[in-house]
Amino acid sequence: MTRRGLFAPALGFLAAACSPLSLLNSLGPRDPGARRVARDIAYGQDPRQRMDLYAPTAPGPYPVLVFFYGGGWDAGSRALYGWAAQALSARGFVVALPDYRLVPQVVFPAFIEDAAAATAMAAKVALRHGGDPDRLGVVGHSAGAHLAMMIALDRRYMQAVGRPDLIKAAAGLAGPYDFLPFDVAASRNAFGRAPDPTLTQPVTFVRPDAPPIWLGHGTADVVVHAEDTTILDARMKAVGGRSEAKLYPGLDHADLLATFSPLFRKKATVLTDVTAFFHHNLG
Template sequence: MTRRGLFAPLLGLAAAACSPLSLLNAVGPRDRGTGRVARDLPYGDDPRQKMDVYAPAQATNLPVLVFFYGGGWDSGDRTVYGWAAQALAARGFVVFVPDYRLVPQVHFPAFIQDAAAATARAGELATTYGGDPARLGVLGHSAGAHLAMMITLDRRYMAAVDQPDLIKAAAGLAGPYDFLPFDVAASRNAFGRAPDPTLTQPVTFARADAPPLWLGHGTDDVVVHDEDTIILRDRMIAVGGRCEAKLYPGLNHADLIATFSPLFRKKAPVLDDVTTFLHRELG
């Protein structure tokens, strides 16, 4: 396998995406009729192992999403993404947004284990906030898309939290799925200690019996190239799995998730496309 995804020199997924996106939380308009219904829910003992929940008013028996933000596996904060969670909630989902432990506090596979633990806890709590745990999907942007695909495709992570069949569908936005060798700081720091580097790559675990996947990528992304999305889609199809992919002309790394905001929603139908897929697969 060769490196196909992370662009060098890598400014850091946080620098490329998260800082501008944080402005949307401060100044951007929000979707009405939704809001944060719980905060600081623990799914582990570490201060980073907490999550918030967003839902429409009077949510009842809705499909559930766990949303993982990006940040190069070394930065990020769930409070920055309230606008994105509200956009998803406005489309009829109960949305859990967890933090997870970051480099250098931890290294692979700890942040993936956190993603699995948060997803399992979301399933346990879903009915409390009007969600149906039998209709649970995961969604991530950038490094968060890597987390979402790893816990969906590598059976070991959800099996370790006694929920091997909890995830019914998964979606990734601008995700790194095939980025060997580790030749930039972000990947070296997060994954460089892995005894078998291939076990850090979502493409390694493509399988016919995986939950259905949806992948989106901007063609102007120079942080994570759109080639990663094409590779994972083709690998899934080759083994008999279900995977859809859509490339968005002219969109860069941050654009893809920024289109969830009402400010930029007319730029591309990313929110429509991913939520249509998730409603179809989650029912």
């Protein structure tokens, strides 16, 4: 399953494209009604295998979300994305915000294995803070969307952590889902050693019994083209899976997640659409 190299040639700049989003952590304002309730929760032995937890200030129980930030599989920190986790939490979710190991420390599939392990741990710890682990979803932006879709669609990762049925819904924002061949440095560095490259692609694992998925993309995104969202959505529907996709006119790669911030929320209804999807599917 090959086509144009996904980011061609913009993948090399994916981490840089995501970096302006990190500024929103210090610019503010933050959403009221939610706060960070735990930090540095370990889900493994590596220093990168840690997460923070956000929860509404009112008592639960609430559905649980695990949010994976982007950064080209080689950059990013949970310390820079608390504003996004808090925005989700303020809308009625207990939200886990994990770090994960990055290239060059690791290559595929280690960062996806981290995503699965973090999700399993989130289910355990969320219960202490008003979360209902039986209503858990995963969501990510950019490379984080790739992680979210891989653990939602490829059964092997959640099976490996003993929770094959934990994920009840998944959402991806501006995600790369079908990016063979590996023709730029970032994809070669992260995935180039994979014995079977097709097993790195979310579109390989579409299935009728997958959790429902929601996909959002900006039409002005030149980092990860909106074609990836439309392809995954079409492939899911072709096999009888539950999928919905929405394209946002004029939004670029960073814009899509920036609309989670109160500073840019009037640009598009992305946060409202994502949270409505999860409330509908998680109850």
